[in-house]
Amino acid sequence: MSRSSRFQLISARSDTTTWRLLGGNNICLGTSALRYHDVAECVTAIAWLRTKLPSSRAEFSHSNGMKWRWLLYADNVAIATASHAYGRRIEAKHGLDRFLAAAPEAPLITSGGKVADWRKKYGVEPNSEESA
Numbered sequence: 001m002s003r004s005s006r007f008q009l010i011s012a013r014s015d016t017t018t019w020r021l022l023g024g025n026n027i028c029l030g031t032s033a034l035r036y037h038d039v040a041e042c043v044t045a046i047a048w049l050r051t052k053l054p055s056s057r058a059e060f061s062h063s064n065g066m067k068w069r070w071l072l073y074a075d076n077v078a079i080a081t082a083s084h085a086y087g088r089r090i091e092a093k094h095g096l097d098r099f100l101a102a103a104p105e106a107p108l109i110t111s112g113g114k115v116a117d118w119r120k121k122y123g124v125e126p127n128s129e130e131s132a
Contacts, residue, residue, distance in 0.1 A: 004023070004024030005021060005022060005023050005024060005029065005102035005103075005106040006022055006107050006108070006109045007019050007022075007046055007106050007107070007108045007109065008020055008021075008022055008109050009039060009042055009043075009108075009109075012035050013035075014035075016036060017035070017036045017037075017038060017041070017042040018031065018032040018034070018035050018036065018042065019031070019032045019042055019046055020083060021080075021099060021103055021106055023098065028083035028084070029095065029098050029102055029103075030072075030080045030081060030082060030083055030096075030099040031080065031081055031083045032045065032080060032081075033071065033072070033078035033081045034077075034078065043108060045079075046108060048074075048079075049103065050104055052074035052075065053074075053100060053103060053104060055074065056072050056073060056074045056079065057072070057073050057074075058071065058072050058073070058096055059071050059073065060089055060092055060093070062089070067085035068086045068087070068088060068089045068091065069081065069082040069085055070082045070092050070095065070096040072099075080099065082095055
């Protein structure tokens with residue numbers, strides 16, 4: 001999976017930058033839990049994420065037994081989150097496993113700079129109920 005997976009930088013609200021990890025099938029495996037002031041800070045965060053993956057811990061949450069999500073922490077800081085909700089906890093766990101397998105080797109796609117996020121155009125916050 002990691003050969004064709006890649007990190008992509010996204011323009012977020014308030015002129016900030018975030019990242020997402022895309023799988024080989026262009027499905028989003030996970031997104032940044034934070035926003036960064038500029039591209040350089042975001043790229044540094046991706047490198048830091050890679051070094052912290054072995055010692056990271058995951059938490060799973062849900063609403064009413066449905067819409068499971070995972071959140072990854074390193075040094076008590078949220079570093080990555082599921083990009084969408086899963087119907088069952090086991091599916092969220094598999095999604096996290098795919099993220100953890102792909103992230104260490106995934107290249108950063110910088111050829112075109114940041115890509116515009118459709119959510120910014122339509123005023124939808126990432127990981128909100130509307131984008132799930």
